[in-house]
Amino acid sequence: MDFGVFFGIVLLAVAFLSLLRQTRPELAVLLSVAAGVIIFLRLIGPLQELVRTFEFLAAQAQINLVYLQIVFRVMGVAYLTGFTAQICRDAGEGALALKLEMAGKVIILLLAVPVLVAILETVLRML
Numbered sequence: 001m002d003f004g005v006f007f008g009i010v011l012l013a014v015a016f017l018s019l020l021r022q023t024r025p026e027l028a029v030l031l032s033v034a035a036g037v038i039i040f041l042r043l044i045g046p047l048q049e050l051v052r053t054f055e056f057l058a059a060q061a062q063i064n065l066v067y068l069q070i071v072f073r074v075m076g077v078a079y080l081t082g083f084t085a086q087i088c089r090d091a092g093e094g095a096l097a098l099k100l101e102m103a104g105k106v107i108i109l110l111l112a113v114p115v116l117v118a119i120l121e122t123v124l125r126m127l
Contacts, residue, residue, distance in 0.1 A: 009038055029091045036083060070115055074108050081107075 013035035020028040051072060058068045081104030088097035 005042065006039055009035055009042075029087075032090050033087055036087065040083070067115055067118070070111055073111050077104055077107050077111065080104075 013031060017028050017031055020031060054068060054072075055065060058065055081101060085097040085100045085104075088094070088100060
């Protein structure tokens with residue numbers, strides 16, 4: 001993965017954003033979102049490789065892949081929630097960002113229920 005590409009995208013976006021914020025602030029928000037989406041899209045390939053590696057390691061360790069998938073979903077919700085909340089803040093919608101973050105936390109708790117149930121069942125079997 002070439003980090004120079006990410007730094008280049010960000011530096012170009014910052015340069016254009018500093019100019020746009022003075023004259024057309026509504027376009028600055030769109031440019032910020034576009035730069036974030038471009039960076040995210042460039043990360044999809046490396047993220048897929050990372051997921052495959054963890055799935056391979058989990059299979060070698062005989063760990064149920066369901067739990068690993070839950071971890072990946074939780075991470076995805078956390079990152080996307082943070083990314084989207086920051087977009088809301090950039091657009092001046094801090095209250096909406098807070099509500100989105102609360103919703104993300106609730107979704108993460110819901111996703112974690114199967115893991116919590118499995119832990120509880122294991123503890124109860126030990127007693």
